Amino acid sequence: xxxxxxxxxxxxxxxxxxxxxxxxxxxxxxxxxxxxxxxxxxxxxxxxxxxxxxxxxxxxxxxxxxxxxxxxxxxxxxxxxxxxxxxxxxxxxxxxxxxxxxxxxxxxxxxxxxxxxxxxxxxxxxxxxxxxxxxxxxxxxxxxxxxxxxxxxxxxxxxxxxxxxxxxxxxxxxxxxxxxxxxxxxxxxxxxxxxxxxxxxxxxxxxxxxxxxxxx
Amino acid sequence: xxxxxxxxxxxxxxxxxxxxxxxxxxxxxxxxxxxxxxxxxxxxxxxxxxxxxxxxxxxxxxxxxxxxxxxxxxxxxxxxxxxxxxxxxxxxxxxxxxxxxxxxxxxxxxxxxxxxxxxxxxxxxxxxxxxxxxxxxxxxxxxxxxxxxxxxxxxxxxxxxxxxxxxxxxxxxxxxxxxxxxxxxxxxxxxxxxxxxxxxxxxxxxxxxxxxxxxx
Amino acid sequence: xxxxxxxxxxxxxxxxxxxxxxxxxxxxxxxxxxxxxxxxxxxxxxxxxxxxxxxxxxxxxxxxxxxxxxxxxxxxxxxxxxxxxxxxxxxxxxxxxxxxxxxxxxxxxxxxxxxxxxxxxxxxxxxxxxxxxxxxxxxxxxxxxxxxxxxxxxxxxxxxxxxxxxxxxxxxxxxxxxxxxxxxxxxxxxxxxxxxxxxxxxxxxxxxxxxxxxxx
Amino acid sequence: xxxxxxxxxxxxxxxxxxxxxxxxxxxxxxxxxxxxxxxxxxxxxxxxxxxxxxxxxxxxxxxxxxxxxxxxxxxxxxxxxxxxxxxxxxxxxxxxxxxxxxxxxxxxxxxxxxxxxxxxxxxxxxxxxxxxxxxxxxxxxxxxxxxxxxxxxxxxxxxxxxxxxxxxxxxxxxxxxxxxxxxxxxxxxxxxxxxxxxxxxxxxxxxxxxxxxxxx
DNA sequence: GATGAATGAGCCTTCATTCAT
DNA sequence: CATGAATGAAGGCTCATTCAT
Numbered sequence: 001x002x003x004x005x006x007x008x009x010x011x012x013x014x015x016x017x018x019x020x021x022x023x024x025x026x027x028x029x030x031x032x033x034x035x036x037x038x039x040x041x042x043x044x045x046x047x048x049x050x051x052x053x054x055x056x057x058x059x060x061x062x063x064x065x066x067x068x069x070x071x072x073x074x075x076x077x078x079x080x081x082x083x084x085x086x087x088x089x090x091x092x093x094x095x096x097x098x099x100x101x102x103x104x105x106x107x108x109x110x111x112x113x114x115x116x117x118x119x120x121x122x123x124x125x126x127x128x129x130x131x132x133x134x135x136x137x138x139x140x141x142x143x144x145x146x147x148x149x150x151x152x153x154x155x156x157x158x159x160x161x162x163x164x165x166x167x168x169x170x171x172x173x174x175x176x177x178x179x180x181x182x183x184x185x186x187x188x189x190x191x192x193x194x195x196x197x198x199x200x201x202x203x204x205x206x207x208x209x210x211x212x213x214x215x216x
Numbered sequence: 217x218x219x220x221x222x223x224x225x226x227x228x229x230x231x232x233x234x235x236x237x238x239x240x241x242x243x244x245x246x247x248x249x250x251x252x253x254x255x256x257x258x259x260x261x262x263x264x265x266x267x268x269x270x271x272x273x274x275x276x277x278x279x280x281x282x283x284x285x286x287x288x289x290x291x292x293x294x295x296x297x298x299x300x301x302x303x304x305x306x307x308x309x310x311x312x313x314x315x316x317x318x319x320x321x322x323x324x325x326x327x328x329x330x331x332x333x334x335x336x337x338x339x340x341x342x343x344x345x346x347x348x349x350x351x352x353x354x355x356x357x358x359x360x361x362x363x364x365x366x367x368x369x370x371x372x373x374x375x376x377x378x379x380x381x382x383x384x385x386x387x388x389x390x391x392x393x394x395x396x397x398x399x400x401x402x403x404x405x406x407x408x409x410x411x412x413x414x415x416x417x418x419x420x421x422x423x424x425x426x427x428x429x430x431x432x
Numbered sequence: 433x434x435x436x437x438x439x440x441x442x443x444x445x446x447x448x449x450x451x452x453x454x455x456x457x458x459x460x461x462x463x464x465x466x467x468x469x470x471x472x473x474x475x476x477x478x479x480x481x482x483x484x485x486x487x488x489x490x491x492x493x494x495x496x497x498x499x500x501x502x503x504x505x506x507x508x509x510x511x512x513x514x515x516x517x518x519x520x521x522x523x524x525x526x527x528x529x530x531x532x533x534x535x536x537x538x539x540x541x542x543x544x545x546x547x548x549x550x551x552x553x554x555x556x557x558x559x560x561x562x563x564x565x566x567x568x569x570x571x572x573x574x575x576x577x578x579x580x581x582x583x584x585x586x587x588x589x590x591x592x593x594x595x596x597x598x599x600x601x602x603x604x605x606x607x608x609x610x611x612x613x614x615x616x617x618x619x620x621x622x623x624x625x626x627x628x629x630x631x632x633x634x635x636x637x638x639x640x641x642x643x644x645x646x647x648x
Numbered sequence: 649x650x651x652x653x654x655x656x657x658x659x660x661x662x663x664x665x666x667x668x669x670x671x672x673x674x675x676x677x678x679x680x681x682x683x684x685x686x687x688x689x690x691x692x693x694x695x696x697x698x699x700x701x702x703x704x705x706x707x708x709x710x711x712x713x714x715x716x717x718x719x720x721x722x723x724x725x726x727x728x729x730x731x732x733x734x735x736x737x738x739x740x741x742x743x744x745x746x747x748x749x750x751x752x753x754x755x756x757x758x759x760x761x762x763x764x765x766x767x768x769x770x771x772x773x774x775x776x777x778x779x780x781x782x783x784x785x786x787x788x789x790x791x792x793x794x795x796x797x798x799x800x801x802x803x804x805x806x807x808x809x810x811x812x813x814x815x816x817x818x819x820x821x822x823x824x825x826x827x828x829x830x831x832x833x834x835x836x837x838x839x840x841x842x843x844x845x846x847x848x849x850x851x852x853x854x855x856x857x858x859x860x861x862x863x864x
Numbered sequence: 865g866a867t868g869a870a871t872g873a874g875c876c877t878t879c880a881t882t883c884a885t
Numbered sequence: 886c887a888t889g890a891a892t893g894a895a896g897g898c899t900c901a902t903t904c905a906t
Binding site for chain 1: 253254255257337342343344345354359379389393395396397399400402403404406407408413416417420421423424425427428
């Protein structure tokens with residue numbers, strides 16, 4: 001079959017490489033990019049495969065189908081971030097103000113600034129299509145994130161740093177500008193040639209928020 | 217809408233009368249529903265047609281293709297809301313605090329509460345696919361909305377109600393909890409059986425925000 | 433798009449014709465051929481479409497999916513044969529012997545001799561893979577055919593023509609040489625250059641069977 | 649099958665021992681099951697491999713491709729049965745009636761009752777796809793079987809037990825209810841919850857057939 | 865203007881076959 | 886010998902778009 005006249009003894013590179021262990025992660029990484037760029041329905045698995053350097057069929061060696069791949073992307077990328085936030089909160093010994101600020105900044109660094117920011121966007125866009133996944137995401141990411149932040153605020157109320165407020169609502173309000181910015185920033189990147197000054201945005205949010213919730 | 221509006225002089229009335237001029241709007245209205253429910257890629261034009269009471273082919277008499285229909289949906293539904301807000305701001309004579317609160321509540325009533333809330337969600341999901349539309353949306357809706365709100369804040373700073381802050385950032389921060397809630401609420405409706413208490417959420421946001429930005 | 437330099441005013445034939453009423457039958461006819469030739473699993477709908485002079489997509493305008501198409505083939509080809517046999521049995525006034533013989537010969541003429549003979553073969557080959565289809569075929573064709581024949585035999589027993597035997601078993605035994613011949617004949621056509629003398633085969637079957645079941 | 653059969657003299661026994669020579673047979677046995685269950689096209693080689701306790705690739709060490717495996721299944725499983733029948737016929741000393749009955753019952757026991765019953769079904773389903781194999785099967789199984797049975801009938805005619813009939817046709821008619829039952833029984837097993845009473849079916853067939861062919 | 869039959873490209877998924885290990 | 890990761894060619898099905906009626 002080989003038309004190559006003189007196959008070299010050793011240097012001819014194989015048509016493909018066996019990379020069993022690395023493949024799932026490579027595929028998830030490629031899938032994250034494409035899903036975020038094109039949305040779930042708009043994503044062709046052929047694209048994901050190409051970006052991962054394999055062929056379509058290979059995906060099915062590691063994931064049952066497109067939906068399973070999508071779930072793997074969500075699961076393996078975003079959940080760890082929440083866990084990390086929880087760990088920080090538990091080991092933190094300073095004031096509630098400081099912890100809140102640090103969580104906000106850390107979330108931005110881990111999510112807002114990275115490709116992960118696409119996940120919330122994706123989830124919101126595709127929630128209606130994947131009720132089960134949406135439930136998973138809501139429970140494991142959204143609600144957990146809110147509980148984390150609510151705990152911080154409660155701590156602040158108890159030790160007199162914060163005014164008494166509904167902690168769950170306050171938690172959501174601490175996060176929503178971040179979530180929204182993560183989504184908006186990607187969506188309108190090309191519309192804001194001056195860029196979106198995230199640092200200033202975060203600073204202002206923290207400033208307004210902490211002023212707003214402070215005891216007096 | 218009224219079938220009786222213009223009775224023809226001739227007694228022989230046509231079996232049905234196609235309101236040629238109403239068609240595009242009917243199609244846009246139907247399309248809004250479906251796009252919001254299913255997303256752009258997930259929307260089948262056959263669905264839109266069925267919901268508008270016509271057949272697939274008819275859509276192409278009024279819109280060049282799916283993309284054109286999508287653009288028409290965005291263009292024709294969301295802009296009026298902003299205009300209404302601007303009118304309110306100009307005629308308003310009370311304090312900046314009161315105006316800000318009223319704009320926030322009005323926006324929620326006009327957008328968050330209605331099918332229009334789907335538009336921001338849609339735009340964020342599909343921004344990458346339609347750069348030109350995104351630019352339009354950003355200029356005519358997002359930026360204009362921000363300018364509107366920035367004007368209010370500036371008014372508040374000038375007359376001593378508010379602390380001096382970056383007005384554009386503060387404007388974004390006044391809106392982002394609303395935008396985010398509009399998106400989240402639809403996406404996770406099924407995950408929050410208790411529902412999302414919007415009134416309390418808005419109250420808390422306004423409370424925290426105004427405390428945060430108040431002069432002292 | 434048209435590369436044809438000078439499209440004639442009227443004679444240029446359209447790319448396709450609208451043939452709504454005729455299409456289902458044309459598709460079923462084409463499908464019968466291909467299913468019989470290649471088996472159910474081996475049949476590509478593209479082949480069916482090509483043979484019917486349309487494209488793949490057209491099939492789905494008339495049949496929900498491959499299975500529905502297959503059912504339609506069975507329904508519109510084999511089931512009528514059974515119905516015809518039932519009608520004959522009801523209107524028949526002669527002896528049970530004569531009726532049995534006539535049913536056997538008629539079945540052969542309508543099924544064994546025609547392309548329909550491929551259907552039983554198909555069903556037997558693919559039964560395990562498509563349980564629902566099999567159930568449909570069994571109920572609508574096999575069981576119904578057996579009941580028909582059992583009725584005839586019962587008639588013969590009652591009026592003293594036939595010995596008392598288990599009527600369902602006897603019914604199956606009256607049909608099985610036919611069924612088997614229909615299958616075998618197609619399968620081994622190329623192996624029997626002398627051909628398979630069906631007339632003599634049928635004659636002998638009827639002779640042996642009627643001798644076997646006769647009262648004395 | 650016994651792992652303990654040939655204890656190696658050396659104490660260092662290999663962790664597992666691959667019986668190179670047994671492999672093809674194991675594969676053929678596994679393939680028989682799957683082919684019969686699912687048909688040729690419906691059979692996934694991965695299934696065959698799994699059932700044989702090896703992996704897909706291994707099949708290709710012993711068989712050129714799927715077709716070759718299929719041929720091996722047919723060739724190696726069915727021929728022995730015919731040979732056994734021939735042996736019985738030659739050594740038999742009783743009446744033709746008794747021999748015919750015994751052959752019928754034996755065939756059922758060896759084929760109808762076992763996995764081998766699937767082979768005729770398979771051959772009929774796939775005859776068109778494998779002409780060469782079909783020729784082989786027809787010559788070595790079908791024709792040989794018919795000749796065997798024809799010899800018995802001829803014996804019966806000669807010694808006055810049977811009426812003079814076309815022996816080849818009568819032979820086919822003696823076998824066809826068996827062949828058909830073997831096929832039907834598997835195909836429609838799930839449709840006959842009451843089961844198919846084979847014993848009664850055979851008894852009735854033998855009864856009707858011998859009555860039908862008896863001298864008077 | 866309106867219809868809806870027909871097209872054709874594209875997608876997800878399966879699986880026989882190959883080949884690096 | 887054996888493995889099983891990877892390939893690549895179909896196949897079923899959907900749907901935006903076209904166009905004869």
